[in-house]
Amino acid sequence: MQEPFQFLPVLWLIHEDALVKLLKSYTELHQSIPNQIEDWRTHFNACTYVVFPDSYLPLLHSALDNGNYLVISGSPVDIWATKRYSSSHTQEIMRQYGSKEDVVVVLVVGSYLFFDELPWDFATVMRASAPHIMDMEKTKNLRVQFIFFCGNDTDAYNSSFQELASHMGFPVGSLKHFSMIHDIRNLLMSADIVLYGSLRQEPVFPPLLLRSMASEIPIIVPNLTVITKYVTDGIHGFLFNSAEPSTVVSAFTRILGEKQLSATAYSVALEGKLLSKNMLAYDCITAHVMLLESVLHYPSYAKLPSPVSEVQERTWLWDPFETKAALENSSLEDDSHLHASIVDTLVGESHESNQTTYSDSSGTSLYNYPSLSDWNDLGEVEIFEDIERREIEEIDERVERPLLSWDEVYRNARKSERLKPEGNERDEGELERTGQPVCIYEIYSGEGAWPFLHLGSLYRGITLSKGGRRSRSDDVDAVTWLSVLDNPYYRDLLCEFGAMFAIANRIDTVHKLPWIGFQSWQAAGRKVSLSESAQETLEETMAGENHEDAIYYWAPMDMDQTSNFWSMCDCLNAGRCRTLFEDAFRNMYGFPEGVAALPPMPNDGDYWSTLHSWVMPTPSFLKFIMFSRMFADSLHSLNVNSTDPASCLLGASQPEKRHCYCRILEVLVNVWAYHSGRKMAYLNPVTGETREQHPLDERNEMWVKFFNFTLLKSMDEDLAEEANDGMHPGDDQWLWPLTGQVFWPGIADREREEKYIKKLDKKLKNKVKLLERQKSGYKQKPLGQ
Known part of the structure; x- marks a missing residue:
């Protein structure tokens, strides 16, 4: 939820109701703490989608719904949990706690969506079939017992259900009721037949039916669309007409035999079990693939996966789970007494410092939250502290203080100005860096990148997010030093290069060391940041007597050293790097069409720098920034003059198009360092x-004349003169003046000329006023008249 991660797609898959129970405990025991629910709602809102395996769980989590809920049914968790449970339980053991062995148990289930309602659909089906089933009990010499799995455990519901059962004509002892908080696995293990009594259309295949089929139990189901899509009558189950509930009798006729179930029932149950194993696999797989396609923005260098239409596998990969070790160690089963809920883990981590707990009705400590009395005590303490603070303020106001002299007032004002971090960057961090040869600025944006940053006098952070500096640090706020970064459009276009522009814009104030370096916050995450030994080597090299113009880098572009520089740049920029680089280079130097304008880069097997991880002398850095400002402006002019200035040819996905110039500017330092004749050295970040890379004596094709400092300085002054003269009517879209200082020698001459003209105008006005005063002004009379 913080930069730079707030735009990452987050998918939260929820397969349990533990959070619902936690929210219920908030409501019952913590009426005065609505913040907890708001915290969960905030986390849900940060997700791109919250995915549930059925339509029942979203209803339970409706209090946290932000419009990003999604249901994808067909999870293999239910199938695997059923398999695990059946491997450790048998029907004979389960019958010891309920029905007798010679009784045919019919488990009546329904939709989770209507669990709180009285089972009117059940009543409709059973009223039409009860007399016929009782007749079959007599003719086929068997006993049938119905177990209803519905509703809740309240006394009102139980009395209503018993009244409904008596109206259906069931004899005493032939009917039982279990609420939906009961463990369905026990009921399935003791059932011989499962009757699905809900007659209303549902969005997904009922998960209770899927478990029933996986338990190898014959099912009797209505001909609803979502059921007939998978289940064939007489093969995988027994169907009846939902519009005519009395047709359920024919299903019981086929399924009940003499004293037990018929052979057809066992055959159908086996086919149903085989079908359930992979019945929803293809739909579930394709739904997840389509979900990923909708939220993932692949970068230009990624090899795109095959489309969902080419998915061939229509089964789950069960082989890794079929071994005995998988049966013993798998944690897919939702067994609350064996496995702690992830919600409990999250809550425990976020409140581990809190020592106060509250208890449930049994007296067992549940969660590490303050109780209502604790919050009352805290409120009383805050009120007492507020009263005491006001009394102290009133006493201070009545105490007489001697008036300060003006010198003391001025001295205190100057002292407060010196203490302001915005006005003076000299603090503990700068004192630690005093006398050091180099400082590496770690570029980051937002609090989410703080864990990736380094501490110590060698490093200093620079943030692209306004006000996102670390506390108790001397990090630089790039937006303060370069106002264009306050515009999200330009900040996204330039990315981390904007921080370099900001440092160069105030180099005399921010950086006073002979060497300067930069490193992206991503270097630590990609494991290419400097180790302690590499830092020591770097500092020793910078402090040595060798002051040659060199660049040291430690994040290579291609670890295999097999790719051509421009090929890698094309890969990083949607295949258009060298084309747009050549156009920008031609536009920058005014090359005519038809003349090659792409600086050649050798494929000699050496490394190239990337990820803004390098160190160079501070004067060289200023020269590099001078070149980079003009190149970025030329590149930006190509984009602004295009037919669609909002788009970007250097990006394939939307995030890449938003950060248009980032990748091409990231490798620009290689072109400048190679062709300007700088020594290039690779510093192994581990050892x-x-x-040395690309030795100077082996560089055959160098365009030194285009990277000469004198030429670049004259070009920079020409642009400054154009900016000073207002030669660009659309200055609000001209990038160059926004990226740093605008200065050329004529500015000083113009300022002196303007001051001289103003001085002459002032003298002329004073002379004109004096003449007017002499003509019409008051004249003093001689004394004595």
Whole structure:
């Protein structure tokens, strides 16, 4: 929920109701703490989608719904949990706690969506079939017992249900009722037949039916669309007409035999079990693939996966789970007494420092939350502290204080100005860096990147997020030093390069060391940041007598050293790197069409720098920024003059198009360093070993004249003169003046000329006023007249 991660797609898959129970405990025991529910709602809102395996769980979590709920049915968890449970339980053991062995148990289930309602659909089906079933009991010499799995355990519901059962004509002892908080696995193990009594259409295949089929139990189901899509009558189950509930009698006729179930029933149950194993696999797989396609924005260098239409596998990969070890160690089964809920884990982590707990009705400690009395005590303490603070303020107001002299007032004002971090960057961090040869600025945006940053005098953070600096640090706020970064459009276009522009814009104030370096916050996450030995090597090299113009980098572009530089750049920029680089280079230097404008880069097997992880002398850095400002402006002019300035040819996905120039600017330092004749050295971030790359005596094709400082300086002054003269009517879209200082020697001359003209105008006005005063002004009379 924080930058730079707030735009990442988050999918939360929820397969349990533990959070619902927790929210219920909030409501019952913590009426005065609505913040807890709001916290969960905030986390749900941060998700792109919250995915549930059935339509029942979203209803339970309706209090947290932010419009991002999604149901994808067909999870293999229910199938596997049923398999595990049946491997450790038998029907004979389960019958010891309920029905007798010679009784045919019919488990009547329904939809989870209507669990709180009285089973009127059940009543309709059973009223039409009860007399016929009782007749079959006599003719086929068997006993049938119905177990209803519905509703809740309240006294009102139980009395209503018993009254409904008596109206259906069931004899005493032939009917039992279990609420939906009961463990369905026990009921399935003791059941011989499952009757699905809900007659209303449902959005997904009922999960209770899927478990029943996986338990190898014959099912009697209505001909609803979502059921007939998978289940064939007489093969995988027994169907009846939902519009005519009396047709359920024919299903019982086929399923009940003499003293037991018929052979057809066992055959259908086996086919149903085989079908349930992979029945929903294809739909579930394709639904998840389509979900990922809708939220994932693949970068330009990624190899795209095959479309969902090419998915061939229509079964789950069960082989890894079929071994005995998987049966013993799998944690897929929702067994609350064996496995702790993930919700309990999250709550325990977020409140581990809280020592106060509350208890449930049995006196057992549940969660580590303050009780109502604790919050009352806290409120009383805050009220007492507020009263005491007001009394102290009133006493201070009545105490007489001697008036300060003006010198003391000025001294205190100057002292407060010096203490402001915005006005003066000299603090403990700068004192620690005093005398050091180098400082590496770690570029980041937002609090989410803080754990990836380094501490110590060698590093200093620079944030692209306004007001997102770390507390108790001397991090630089790039937006303060370069106002264009306050515009999200330009901040996204330039990305981390904007931080370099900001440092160069105030280099005299921010950085006063001979060497300067940069490193992206992503370097630590990609494990290419400097180790302690590499840091020591770098500092020793910078402090040595060798002051040659060199660049040291430690995050290579291609670890295999097999790709051509421009090919890698194309891969990172939607295949258009060299084309747009050449156009921008031609536009920058004014090359005519038909003249090659792409600087050649050798494929000599050496490394190239990436990820803004490098160190160079501070004067060289300023020269590099001078070149980069003009190149970025030229590249931006191509985008602004295109038919669709909102789009970006350097990106394939929407995030890449929003951060248009980021990747091409990231590798720009290689082109500049190679063709300007700088020594390039790769510093191994682990071992600290330094090895020169692309040696100067082996560079055959160098465009030195286009990277000459004198030429670049003259080009920079020409742009400054154009900006000073207002030669660009659309200055609000001209990027160059926004990225740093605008200065050329003529500015000082113009300022002196303007001051001289103003001085002459002032003299002329004073002379004109004096003449007017002499003509019509008051004249003093001689004394004595």
